[in-house]
Amino acid sequence: MARRINVGLVDDHNEALNFYYKLIARKKIPFKGLCLVHFDSHPDLALPETIPVSQFTDRQELLENLTISDWILPAVYQLHFTSVVWIKPPWSSQISAGEYEVELGIDDSGFLKTSSKLPYYLSDLGFKDGLKDARFV
Secondary structure: OOOOOOOOOOOOOOOOHHHHHHHHHOOOOOOEEEEEEOOOOOOOOOOOOHHHHHOOOOOOHHHHHOOOOOOOHHHHOHHHEEEEEEEEOOOOOOOOOOOOOOEEEEEOOOOOOEOOOOHHHHHHEEEEEEEEEEEOO
């Protein structure tokens, strides 16, 4: 007998997070420790600018405030995804191909930031030293 898999189709990339939350609630996938394989010409690894980390536990608030470019790292910070593999076409240049360890944490204003010095984060003002509650992924 063939094994069933869960498939979700969404219009905007950030809507995929709601699909993951539903699978977690139904105990179809683990709460934490997943590897996200992301096929896209854009990394979608921006840091959310409109919602503080303290509101990440309010699923509805989080989903309403995320965009197609910043939906992955809140789930990483919550440990749902402990690794992310971005499969990108050759013309995508936002982040160079490679393997990176990235520190995520909370800045003094309560927002998610990174200590990564990748140009992607330096250009978006996502870089910050001295983060609280930091996690490495």
